[in-house]
Amino acid sequence: MSYLRLVVLVLTLFVNSLRGLWELSILKNTFIVDIGKKGDGEMVRFYCPVPEETSVFWRAKGNKRNGRNLKTLVREAMDAGNFTCHLSNGDIEDYKVLLIHKYNVSLNEKILSNSKQPVECEAKNYSGHFRCSWLGTKTDVVYVFEAQRGGYTIHCENPLRREHNKYEVNCQDNESCQYGEESQYIEVVLHAVQEKRYENHTQVFMLRDITKPDPPSDLKKSGKNSNVSLNWKYPKTWCNIHSFFPLIFNVNITKENKGAPELHKDIEVPQLTLKHKGKLTFCVQARDMYYKSSWSEWTCSMHNKSRKKHKKKRPEKSPKRS
Missing domain, CATH: 2.60.40.10 (Immunoglobulins)
Structure with a gap:
């Protein structure tokens, strides 16, 4: 069984490492194009799911293109965006969202440019609850956070922005047994979308690795x-x-x-x-x-501060009447 899990993990990592066009399953009809430094680009093909005899056209980069099949070359962010398939009367039949993921770029070019590993996770105990955080200095970014362990999904709330550009998300692993020895890693993925750009950041850990008690x-x-x-x-x-x-x-x-x-x-x-x-x-x-x-x-602890004794003031004598 352990060997099977290892094979599945290796295959998953192998598939995720392929460059080209791939679907982002957490966002409906959203696809990612991986673009390297050379900017050779990727030829993208979309298909409108209608019968062959149905007359349709695509709206792509402001242009109208007839037919069910759409082919477009993507080199940079201006080539990405929304692609919509319309019936002959103009109604939208289908749509695709295309985002650019630039890999092998400098830290300054990233959406989260403050750290090579921007996501930090921490647990206060072994109950299965943990919190992850990151710094996001850009305000026009959409964050999606997901976590899983083995073959099941860990429930995570929507990320919230706190003070000083800090974002936090709380997760609860309800399948975790705090009295048992951990045998599977938790994998968390932060997806960041800024206009037509996309990137993700992954962390893998056991709860015991990130546990930090509150102070006594x-x-x-x-x-x-x-x-x-x-x-x-x-x-x-x-x-x-x-x-x-x-x-x-x-x-x-x-x-x-x-x-x-x-x-x-x-x-x-x-x-x-x-x-x-x-x-x-x-x-x-x-x-x-x-x-x-x-x-x-x-x-x-605090010092026990001794109280200073104050001398009682004598009441002032009232002035004598003349």
């Missing part, structure tokens, strides 16, 4: 004299059964007037005891104990 919560300091106990809790978004999904912690302690901070690594329980008199602050971050994925962001 409820940081507290307790103790008397020189015995100090630092305590914190697992993040609320982490898996409930901590014995099955344990975290390890790094603790960074800053003591008042004591110079450089102390870093305590790979603490296996949400508690640390130490000897210290005086004020201190501590910061904690978390990571999966058994898989070296990403550490959470740091979260820090």
Whole structure:
């Protein structure tokens, strides 16, 4: 069975790597033409699905072309666009949308030109939910996002634009079993369409590769004299059964007037005891104990600020009446 999956994957990658004309299945009647740097172009042929005796014509690049078959040479974006097949009375019978995909071009020529790998994905736990994001500086771009694992499709919401040109999409793998070992990769594809141009960006990962817990919560300091106990809790978004999904912690302690901070690594329980008199602050971050994925962001305790005593003001004496 594993061999069969491997063969299917190899065939899929092989088919997707062919240059020429191919259909973009996620958008109806949309086709992509792959054009290299040389700009030799691609001869594109479309067929209007009507009986042979039906009189039809195509509207292409502003021109009228009679017949069911349309042949056009595509070299650049101006050659792409909408192609419509009309009956003799002018009614539209069929249509095709043709987009240009330029490959082997510089980063500056791409629709998403901020990074070679613009899509970043992250999960807070193993529930099957993950979020992907990217930066899009151009406002006239349409994004379509899809994800799959093995032979099934993972549900993803429509991409939303956030602040600072950041786009996000939430996905939920309902077939994922958080208590089982992952055996198949998740593949996500971001499709970007800008007028007559097209490009896509792909990421392949396991959930465990992209898991980054939220920071620990409820940081507290307790103790008397020189015995100090630092305590914190697992993040609320982490898996409930901590014995099955344990975290390890790094603790960074800053003591008042004591110079450089102390870093305590790979603490296996949400508690640390130490000897210290005086004020201190501590910061904690978390990571999966058994898989070296990403550490959470740091979260820090706060100083206990002492209240300053204010002297009570004496009431001013009222002026004597003359």
